[in-house]
Amino acid sequence: MAFNEKLHWASFLALIAAFGWYFLSYPYQIIDTPAGVAAVAGMLVPVTIIIVVVMTATAVFLAIRSPKDANMKGDERERNFHIRGTHLAYYPLVIGMWGNMIAMFYRLSVAEHLNLLIATIVVAELIRVGSQLYYYRRGY
Amino acid sequence: MAKLPFNNDIKTLRFLSGEMTQGDLGDKVGVTRQTIAAIEQGKYSPSLEVAFRIARVFGKSVDAIFHWQDE
Numbered sequence: 001m002a003f004n005e006k007l008h009w010a011s012f013l014a015l016i017a018a019f020g021w022y023f024l025s026y027p028y029q030i031i032d033t034p035a036g037v038a039a040v041a042g043m044l045v046p047v048t049i050i051i052v053v054v055m056t057a058t059a060v061f062l063a064i065r066s067p068k069d070a071n072m073k074g075d076e077r078e079r080n081f082h083i084r085g086t087h088l089a090y091y092p093l094v095i096g097m098w099g100n101m102i103a104m105f106y107r108l109s110v111a112e113h114l115n116l117l118i119a120t121i122v123v124a125e126l127i128r129v130g131s132q133l134y135y136y137r138r139g140y
Numbered sequence: 141m142a143k144l145p146f147n148n149d150i151k152t153l154r155f156l157s158g159e160m161t162q163g164d165l166g167d168k169v170g171v172t173r174q175t176i177a178a179i180e181q182g183k184y185s186p187s188l189e190v191a192f193r194i195a196r197v198f199g200k201s202v203d204a205i206f207h208w209q210d211e
Contacts, residue, residue: 002174075171076187077178139174140183 036111089128096120
């Protein structure tokens with residue numbers, strides 16, 4: 001398995017773990033109160049820490065195990081995967097943004113909008129990284 | 141997978157070049173071992189630059205390695 005593919009797996013799993021915890025633990029009963037907004041901000045801190053720690057630890061571990069692979073920049077096939085993955089992620093991002101704009105007419109709370117935006121970004125990221133993993137596994 | 145309209149002799153040429161590994165060829169060309177494997181299997185169409193680099197490693201022309209297959 002290529003170095004960059006391993007990093008993508010770490011990123012994919014960290015995203016699922018961190019935001020899985022976020023969306024399962026969020027106190028939805030206070031979502032339409034100011035405390036709901038504070039909860040979003042407060043819970044994003046550990047989410048960010050989890051992702052940064054997992055990605056840093058994985059990159060360091062893999063680089064120590066295989067320094068040659070770590071020093072090699074992604075080649076043209078991997079850059080192609082990156083472009084295609086980013087392209088695919090654009091669609092859920094746009095749909096999510098439109099969903100959020102439409103939701104404004106239904107007078108959702110600030111925390112509900114924030115969660116909708118976070119969900120949009122998470123889905124787009126999962127599709128971006130997940131599609132690249134699919135391309136890595138397929139080989140082209 | 142849409143089959144590429146050309147095949148290649150990279151695997152044979154690697155064998156004839158002292159059983160060069162895919163990793164060795166990848167290092168010489170500047171791509172990963174997995175990319176060489178994908179090119180060999182006809183799964184991935186390399187850029188012209190990578191095709192030329194592969195040809196230079198074996199001291200051959202590009203069309204001596206990659207063969208267009210008539211439809």
